Amino acid sequence: MLDALFSPKSVAVVGASKSPDKVGNRILANLINCGFRGPLVPINPTAKEILGRTCYPSLRDYGQSVDLAVLVVPKPAVMAAVDDCLAAGVQALIVITAGFKETGAEGAQQERELVQRCRARGVRLVGPNCLGLLNTAHQLNASFANIWPARGHISFMSQSGALMSAILDYAALHRLGISSMISLGNKADVDENDLLEALAADPDTNVIVGYLESIMDGDKFIRAAESAASRKPVIIFKSGVTQAGVRAASSHTGSLAGADIAYGAAFRRAGVIRAETFEQMIDYAMAFTMQPLPTGSRVAIVTNAGGPGIMAADAVEQMGLEISPLTEESRAAMRPHLPEAASVANPIDVLGDADPERYEMAIRTALADPTVDAVVVLLTPQAVTRVRETAEAVVRAADRRKPVLASFMGGQDVAAAVEMFMRDGIPHYPSPERAVAALWAMRQYAQWRARPPRVVARFPVNRRRAERIINRQIRMNQLQVGEVAAKEILRAYEFDVPPGFHALTREEAVEAAERIGFPVAMKIVSPDIIHKSDLGGVRLNLDSADAVRDAFDLMMLRIRQRVPEARLDGVYVEKMCPRGREVILGMTRDPQFGPMLMFGLGGIFVEVLKDVTFHIAPITREEARQMLESTRSYALLRGVRGQPRVDVDAIAEGLQRISQLVTDFPEIREMDINPFIVGPVGGVSVAADARFTLQPRS
């Protein structure tokens, strides 16, 4: 799809320069030096020849078609150069030149213009304001990065050109193989979603890594990332996770969801492996590109010293992996090959005087053990350790069916071994903890890959009825939907809502109560009052007509005294809710990723402990269950000492119904059911109170 970018047959450098310290010279030099095999066409109105290549005043003057043009002309000349390229029939453009959106409104307008012209011709554009692109498989270095990495199968995209330089420099030192590397720049046209799609299809890429500061289109991202992740691992390091995301939202749901949580939910949904730091990004990429995925969580550790073995075992347990017990057979098989003091338990301690053969035997035995899914090999350079030969033994023993990761601790004594590992495809880490962390990431991804197919249930609901209510509210500009109308909407989506009536007068209230049957609850109805109970706007257990009359008059009197400016629209009289556990089900629409469903136990669990979970709608039954199970307080629902087990399926179904509702109606900006009262299994669960915030359909 982006072939003209990744594997062009010919490349023009528009703004090529004779001066070695100019970017326009460096890019041409990079293209030449890195061995690009097709025609290279420098474009410069004054030069005849640059770096031995014939130069043309414009691309049209060149007279032949060119696949890819890299633009490095000064900002004022960009538009004309683009027109020239388009007229000459290029298929793709990389605009290195800066000075567009990042400089303000005028630049943004010029950038839009640029994209429009390209799109009119069906031409894709990378940048502007970027470092360029390189692809080792096609010996294409269309960037001004001065480092050419070893060929490999990791592809990077980076929203920071500077970071791309740092990664290249790191890769060069550590001999990390790279397939392609793309500097995203301003992402005016080609963005992370295009690249996810292209790299997912690229046979030279087996791991996609991205450094992102923003995401252009959340919906599209989730689809592109999920599709890419279904084919190969996608690792993303998203920076700017704090502060930026804090929004001043009024509801519980809104104030609990920040950008970071939304990214987390989106990544989880799409199967993206999230790197929290720069080092994790590289650490994980290395493991994925070099080793097969583990099919289980059971780890064997082979070490020549106790200390590092303990460190690795700690890390295994802390990350939720397991130390394999090893089979009796494995232990027995190792025994004759090891000194008496060696441990054939796991960690397998081959002792400080271990020779390469001992390591190889232990690794092979561990790999052959059916209770082992991955092996972590540790070494400290001790007096008699033959480090290099031991690394060779590790390489020999690794069989590419189960992952093997290594940490040879130290510095200069292990340098040659580390180099060999990088060359021969054993991911190596400076500490046991980092090796285990990379293995954990592989395991997470393997589990996501093995997940059951996502089936989103569609419940039979009265969508037309909900639509009428929502439209009515929007028409009347009543975007804050109070309890009465909110419950009507919920009824349409087949939530259990206690029977109730809106009453404008005292006598209507009594009539309503008699129709429902005593005892009843009474709640104030007002578009201006959100926290009803704080103002005395809720009365429960009214058990007679007189009690209803008294409650009505007192409520009106007192609320008028307390908030004289509030518009009062009577009261809502309803059947008393059954008893049960109170939970909150909610949704807030994230500006990037759309509807984020929320779940939490009511009261202090949400307000004080912030013990809530999020998931992007629409959700499946399994995802709804995961939302419940991921809260710290889940045990309270499952039933612990003295607490009955509640109907968790009813909560999961409630979340799925909300999922369906907010997917059906983008007009719902926020909503919550608070509380949703859940009874015991087989009992009734009801929406006891609810609120919606709408937004006009755009």
Add this chain to the structure above:
Amino acid sequence: MLDALFSPKSVAVVGASKSPDKVGNRILANLINCGFRGPLVPINPTAKEILGRTCYPSLRDYGQSVDLAVLVVPKPAVMAAVDDCLAAGVQALIVITAGFKETGAEGAQQERELVQRCRARGVRLVGPNCLGLLNTAHQLNASFANIWPARGHISFMSQSGALMSAILDYAALHRLGISSMISLGNKADVDENDLLEALAADPDTNVIVGYLESIMDGDKFIRAAESAASRKPVIIFKSGVTQAGVRAASSHTGSLAGADIAYGAAFRRAGVIRAETFEQMIDYAMAFTMQPLPTGSRVAIVTNAGGPGIMAADAVEQMGLEISPLTEESRAAMRPHLPEAASVANPIDVLGDADPERYEMAIRTALADPTVDAVVVLLTPQAVTRVRETAEAVVRAADRRKPVLASFMGGQDVAAAVEMFMRDGIPHYPSPERAVAALWAMRQYAQWRARPPRVVARFPVNRRRAERIINRQIRMNQLQVGEVAAKEILRAYEFDVPPGFHALTREEAVEAAERIGFPVAMKIVSPDIIHKSDLGGVRLNLDSADAVRDAFDLMMLRIRQRVPEARLDGVYVEKMCPRGREVILGMTRDPQFGPMLMFGLGGIFVEVLKDVTFHIAPITREEARQMLESTRSYALLRGVRGQPRVDVDAIAEGLQRISQLVTDFPEIREMDINPFIVGPVGGVSVAADARFTLQPRS
């Protein structure tokens, strides 16, 4: 104190060997090659001379006194060699030879014998089963490690000889300066506590780092570590933090405290900086040895690229440090020296084309800013970046009054800069996140150093009375102390306990109730019943003599039916407790560190959310307050929406009284007050139920 170990005037190598592949040869060679300046005496019964030094059959044959002897003789010859050394008057011994405690009971016995002989002569012993010791300040390499590090001010002690090799190898590659390094081996005599004391006093050491797998004596450790940490930073990486610590204890307190929690509490108390991984251990040591401590939490970031700046800012916020806003003056001062596109907000972005002067100006301005406590300098190697000169600029600008840490991201392009940083004392990290983490560790330590003096309050209590009750229980072998006696003990320590009486018969119960005044509570008394209410052994709000009679008979009848084997000792009749928030105060005695106090909110907060905190007794008022404030649910005590503020001082005082009680009586193995009912400020807080587990005084 350990002078003969760290700076001996003369050294003997007992078991020196002519054969270059023998440890006995290598140690002598190390001593010679690393430039030890005093007499070196090889001891070997068969050789005349080794490595040019005259050899003696025994140390007594040498005829002169020797400060330190390093023993590398075969295991069966160790005892005789030690006797020879002791007879010759050595002051300190390092026993390299293995085969002692680590091999089983016999070895352990021989090890004890070894230590006894040394102690009888006042001679200190390192090892056995160790790598030896080195000290760069005295050019002493009394180890068989084949790497001699650069001189510096970090001292390491390691319970793993293999890890010592790895650290030395790492230090050599990264030019990390080291003062001394001690392999602890089996810690038969010299242990971490001795070394903490010695290194705290050592003028060549400014940071103490330890890798430990176990601690010999928790009490002594806390005292030694606290004393050392008051003089210089102490960083400890304790491995084996999982599983190992899981104990099968019956009470809440016991089952919630694991070894890892105990270590955490001990380190916190002693001001030890805890490293969670091998890398953190080195990362932190580097920061502490090279830079002054920050006096506040406000960080300035200087960067030539946005991405790394964002990463650092994320890390700053996530770790609870702050991004300084910078003063108006600082911003104005930087403006004229920077291009328009540069940011003078924090992170200070000096842009991709920044020259060294721009960096220097920005760092100097940040350091001079009164709202900045530390500076983190970031760089990515971009097209025009002069990396080496920029590193020089950082070194020039750092003024040693506020800490400056750097992360120059990349690989080969930044290698020279990294080397310069290591030489010139700027701690350098491969990623912004690790630089910020090291700064966080410095800040934590600085805050501990600045803590107010620890004043443990002594409350006037009736210690004699508590002693009588405890002695009585132990005499009668009733080590499980039930509610009645437990409350007597608490009364003696001036806890508010509701008035109550132990009644053996129905009529005694009525009489007790009448004396107390209705309503009363009634609880079963039985040494065999722990969870009274689960068995119907608690009745509340009994408001008349008849109610008391009925309750007594029903309780006896039903409990006899349910647990026929339980011994029933009547009932406890007491005044109803006031209402309030229920919390749990407890203590469990950790085998290493002694009495660990526990605090948590009652019910689900402890049982489901495990929201509890621990501190080692005795505690101060501030520490008791910290225990409360460190729980996630603390907001509930402070008072949130609709919840009254409770008397947190009463809880803190309760913890301090328990602290005093369990310090006074080592016989108390475990105890809890569950619930402790706390009223509003100014109200009453009472111990509503309590249990103790005793152990006979050893």
